[in-house]
Amino acid sequence: MKASLKFLPITILMLVAYGCASDESVEAKKAKLEELRTEASTLQTSILELEAEIATLDPEYAKQNQKAILITTTKTEKGEFDHYVEVTGSVLSKKNVIISAETGGRVLEVPAIEGMRVTRGQVLARIDSETIQRNIDELQNNLDLATTLYEKQKRLWDQEIGTEVQFLEAKNRKEGLERSLASLKTQLDKTVVVAPFNGTIETVQVRLGELVQPGSSMFQFVGESDLFIEADISESYIGVLSKGDSVDVSFPSINQELKTKVSAVGAIINPNNRTFKVEVFLPNLPQVKPNMISVLKIKDYENKSAVIVPAYLILSDNKGDYIYTVEEGVSKKHYIKRGRTFDDKTEVLEGLQGSETLVDKGFREVGDNFKVNISQQ
Structure with a gap:
């Protein structure tokens, strides 16, 4: 036949x-x-x-007459395997403050606008100071008179003329007026609202001509120093992350990366999303601004001598996970126990020694004990 x-x-x-x-x-x-x-x-x-x-x-x-399948191969890796938690964080500033009016009056000038970057001491707004200035002028005249009376009373007292009470009353009146004048001058200074430190105007909450009272909110101001990154981490990582852990940070918008550390770990779980807060220290970088999006990679696991294979080569059936190796021109099916997976690489806990040759391209066409031809490309 x-x-x-x-x-x-x-x-x-x-x-x-x-x-x-x-x-x-x-x-x-x-x-x-x-x-x-x-x-x-x-x-x-x-x-x-x-x-x-x-x-x-x-x-x-059947084995002798089976057609060989053309494949490519790759090697298992044996070395350090690191697993990271990847989360999105936001850059915040510890100098995120609301600047309020410290004295009452009508707003005469608002040179600050939203998004404006300012330096420490730069004028943000001016409040009408006419009433305070008039009180200062009046008080200055009274102080000049009180100073003159005090000086005369002191000369008399030095000559043992007059009573000690007269001398002390003149002195007390002069010093009281000096304190009142200093207080009014402080109020006058507060009619000029200035930036407390270098930063950015986030929102302007006051308008030209508006009447403000002490404590009225005028600006939301964010400083450019003391920045940090805040992120929400799943509660499943409680106990895994701790203060001082290494963190790889990347900023997609500026294509910049850096390595830093966890500066604080929250102790409260948010009941709405089952996460806790993590703060990451951020050095002073000119390009990094508050509210910028960042990606955090926090190492939560490492194995110094792991067997590592490409994750896409692992297949599954009813018995479990398996992978194909090549031995003497024949594909072999090896059941494995997989560990963690990160960055398209999987840690193999059992089933491989780390020196095997794996079937790469063509791994879905082969089976156990199939003849294979290894492409030289």
């Missing part, structure tokens, strides 16, 4: 050649060709069925 099947293609070619050499019409030749194709299809089906039967009765014969 096997010998007859080998001559089948030759027989078909002879029949086709004979048909072409005859003087039959084109339609007759087409019909003959279709008939031969049907016969060839029937014979091919019979061949496949017979091969399957032989493979069942004689597995060694």
Whole structure:
């Protein structure tokens, strides 16, 4: 039977050649060709069925006649495996303050606008100070008189003329007026609202001509120093993260990366999203601004001598996870116990030693004990 099947293609070619050499019409030749194709299809089906039967009765014969599958390979890695928690954080400032009016009056000038970057001492607004200035002028006149009376009374007292009470009353009046004048001057200074430190005006909450009272909110101001990153971490990592842990930080908007540390770990779980707060120290970087988005990679696990394989090569069936290796030109199925996965790499806890050659391209076409040809590309 096997010998007859080998001559089948030759027989078909002879029949086709004979048909072409005859003087039959084109339609007759087409019909003959279709008939031969049907016969060839029937014979091919019979061949496949017979091969399957032989493979069942004689597995060694099946292995010898199995077509090799073209694959590429890759090596397992053995070395340090690190797992990271990746979360999104936001840059905040400890100098995020509301600037309020410290004295009452009508707003005469508001040079500050939202988004404006200012330096320490720069004027943000001016409040009407006419009343305070008049009180200062009046008090200054009274102080000048009190100073003159005090100086005369002191000269008399030095000459032992007059009473001590008169001298002390003149002195007390002068000093009282000096304190009152200093207080009014302080109020006058507060009519000019200035930036307490370098930063950015987030919101302007006051308008030109508006009447403000002491304590009225005027600006939301964010400083450019003392920045930190705040992120929400799943409660499943409680006890894993602690103060001082290393953190890799990246800023997608400016394509910048840095390494820093966890500066604080929250002790309260947010009941709405089951997370806790983590603060990360941020050095002073000119390009980093408050409210900027960052991506945090916090290491929560490491294995110094792990067996590592590409995650996409791991398959699963009813028995568990497995991966194909290559041994002497044959693919072998190895069941494994996987560990953690990060950055498309998986830690293998059991099943591999770390020196195996893995089936890479073609890993879905092979099976256990399949012949393979390794591509040289």
